[in-house]
Amino acid sequence: MSAVSRQPGTVLTDHLFQVPLDHAAPHGEQIEVYAREVVAAGKERADLPWLLFLQGGPGGRANRPLGRDAWLDRALDDYRVLLLDQRGTGRSTPATRQTLPLRGGAQEQAEYLSYFRADSIVRDAELIRHQLLGEHGKWSLLGQSFGGFCALTYLSLAPAGLREALVTGGLAGLRSSAADVYRAAYPRVTRKNRAHYARYPQDVEAVRRVVEHLAVAPARLPGGGLLTVPAFQSLGLMLGSGTGSDTLHYLLEDAWVRGSAGLELSDTFLAGVQSRLSFAEGPLYAVLHESIYGQRSVDAGSTAWAAERVRKEFPEFDAAAALQTGDPVHFTGEMIYPWMFETDPVLQPLQGAAELLAQRTDWPDLYRPEVLAANQVPVAAAVYHDDMYVDTAGSLATADAVRGLRTWVSNEWEHDGLRVSGGQVLDRLIRMVRGEL
Incomplete structure (x- = not known):
């Protein structure tokens, strides 16, 4: 049974999922992926839409909430939020100097780590979505930085699972080496x-x-x-x-x-x-x-x-x-x-x-430009002017390549705008994806 705890204004539920290390071999080795469900106090039993949050990185665990802090305050007005510890991070099966030697030598470790990119993260999310929402349930997605890269992979590989996608500082160059x-x-x-x-x-x-x-x-x-x-x-x-x-x-x-x-x-x-x-x-x-x-x-x-x-x-x-x-x-x-x-x-x-x-020279493609060009999922993205981490010009080129994607270019915030804006960045994207702006 999932552990439940409370913080001021929120109810937190732990979830632990078994997923294949290699999704092409679903009955092969399994690893654990942890996620924390957050809902506003008093709305535990409400029929709320789900919002999946993908953290920046790679290799970054989801934020540890302290009540209705930062962007969560705005998100919890409308959503039941799932904070995913992407494979290898946080409370998911760890991949560190302490655990990786259990795989063997450098060759075995590298092969294992080759399954920790955005395509595997998205396929983890799809298995989790099926368990929490059912086969036909859809959820919203919020991707920060590398989480936005994962959002583009999600829109490429499994768009049918998404109601909408919100991206902050994370539109990757689709054809950038x-x-x-x-x-x-x-x-x-x-x-x-x-x-x-x-x-x-x-x-x-x-x-x-x-x-x-x-x-x-x-x-x-x-x-x-x-x-x-x-x-x-x-x-x-x-x-x-x-x-x-x-x-x-x-x-x-x-x-x-x-x-x-x-x-x-x-x-x-x-x-x-x-x-x-x-x-x-x-x-x-x-x-x-x-x-x-x-x-x-x-x-x-x-x-x-x-x-x-x-x-x-x-x-x-x-x-x-x-x-x-x-x-x-x-x-x-x-x-x-x-x-x-x-x-x-x-x-x-x-x-x-x-x-x-x-x-390594055989990395599979992460994005499918032809799928993105025919995208049907509402997408809104915050693009920060002269973002040090993600190239603004490349982000805008990607926005043009994704059908229906709307951008908000701002110099008011830096790359950490989602975290430090008190919900303003998230609120604007929500209104944009709903057609209110």
């Missing part, structure tokens, strides 16, 4: 760097001081990871959220302390850096990141560490050169690099599997 994605991304990250240094010009020198120090003496983080110059630069992932620039600035304020040997990087700073750089809570984000762009009909080759390869085309991210010329040191963004599997203890045991996934 991994290299295409990063060629478009690095210039956006450059703009975010410039905006940060314009807001906090004192950080130009603050960042240079840290880089100069790390170039000579990489620092050991509290959890055992190694803070190198490239690792420090990867803090730029923060610059894509609404308050990320401010948070980065405050982190830099605490960089130094005077100890017995003179100035050194402070424990406060190193702990803050570790909280941002460690993949302990989501190793699949690193392991699977570039594979979410793999489609054999788009690029017959492998992803082959595309972010690392393409970075060489953008010399402004060369920290050593910036120190020599006196230019600001640029942070990077949502990029996964092979050295991360050497500096992060959580990722080190997964290095072999990650390398094999990076060299």
Whole structure:
């Protein structure tokens, strides 16, 4: 029997489902997928439409609600919400450095992880839909970031299961290779760097001081990871959220302390850096990141560490050169690099599997353009102007390729608009998909 608990204004019900690891072999190995049902208090027995939420990532578990917080407050006015821990995350069968060695060596781990992309997530959702709503029941879908990528896969593979789809910051390029994605991304990250240094010009020198120090003496983080110059630069992932620039600035304020040997990087700073750089809570984000762009009909080759390869085309991210010329040191963004599997203890045991996934050349297609061109499901999408994580131009091209998809392009919010807007982003999309706007 499912466990039921209560929070202020909500009733929560746990669900655990058995799904095939490989949906092409439904009677083969099974894994568990966990989902949390959330309904407004007093509406437990109401006949409400279901809203499936797919979190960003890859490798991100669903949010853990605290009553009617964030976008849930708006969603619970109209829906019974299902927060899905996508396979491998949260309370679903985990895929981590602790569990993956049970599969065997790197080859066996990579083969297992090849079943953790959007197509498998969508097929999990379809099995769950049948169990909760019946064969002919339909639900609404809300996809944030990578969850929006999954929404496009859902519309491609199983549109009959959807009443409507809402996408926030997650319209993927249907025909974009991994290299295409990063060629478009690095210039956006450059703009975010410039905006940060314009807001906090004192950080130009603050960042240079840290880089100069790390170039000579990489620092050991509290959890055992190694803070190198490239690792420090990867803090730029923060610059894509609404308050990320401010948070980065405050982190830099605490960089130094005077100890017995003179100035050194402070424990406060190193702990803050570790909280941002460690993949302990989501190793699949690193392991699977570039594979979410793999489609054999788009690029017959492998992803082959595309972010690392393409970075060489953008010399402004060369920290050593910036120190020599006196230019600001640029942070990077949502990029996964092979050295991360050497500096992060959580990722080190997964290095072999990650390398094999990076060299894989036979990724199945995730989107069906011909199905999307004939789409009948109402779809509304929030596209954030100059989103650091998802290319705006690519998102708008995808919107044009999906029949009936309506977009709202906004510069009021960054990529985290769904979470921080107090329900405003979700409310607008709901009204759009209903034809009220």
